[in-house]
Amino acid sequence: MHATEDNQLVARAVSAQDTRAFGELVRRHQSQVRNFLRKLSGDVTLADDLSQDCFMHAWDKLSTFSGRGSFIGWLLKVAYTTFLQSRRKSKRYAEILEQAGHATEIEDRNHSVQADEVTDLDKLLAVLTEEERAIMVMSYACGLSHREIGDATSLPVGTVKSVIFRGKQKIRTSFDIKDHKHG
């Protein structure tokens, strides 16, 4: 029902360049996209900026949504790509700063991230690699199927399953997750 409505809204947005239909799609999915990017980046402000970029990219690429999978699955693929692109850019920026001898600026930025409030989930996510984190969040926070995660990350379903298995093992060995009382 919801998926059909999403597909109808996408069709309206693509065929008539209907910004109101696109606005409705943004309203419906902004929470999941922002939550996904917050967990992935660990920075609320950056995540919200990336979410805006993600929806702008989504608007540009909306005609490529085939309607076969869920719209949120497709949207999270765009969000993940946006996140990876921003990571690459900031890495390059850090390299340039390092070459220019601005090491203090990088240190300051790292320090401000460390100073932020660290939650249980942050500690949990910290033991995972970037790819594992993205896949675990897509699976456990966004409720995507293994196939949808495979589509979003361009990985085979088998690899997705093994990454989830590996992630769970890492969490199990690093934390006693039975002690966790609430979400």
Added chain:
Amino acid sequence: MISKIINMADRMKDAEDRLLESMFAAAPIADDGFSARVVGKVRRRLWLRRLALPVAALIGGAIAIKPLAALVTLIASLSMLVPQELLGTLTDFIPQAQTVVLGALLLAVCLLGMRMLED
């Protein structure tokens, strides 16, 4: 016995998955004008795209008007070099030659205009 162990393992796995789901679960984020900001950006981009072509055409036209006028003058002077008999022969063969050329030009302009409107 084996099936019992498998069932237990499945149940354990499900419990762990549920626990992870509860740990990863987050409260929905309030919109707080987020979608309005995104839609505003999209609308601005659409307007810029719609304006870009006519503005570019205007600027291009303004820049090109002087060389175009010179080109028309040159073509007119070149047409004087074409023997009048040849022009007369062409008009003899196709009496509506001038109308056909004018019509073709108008059609091309209309098609271009339609394309611009569609874009």
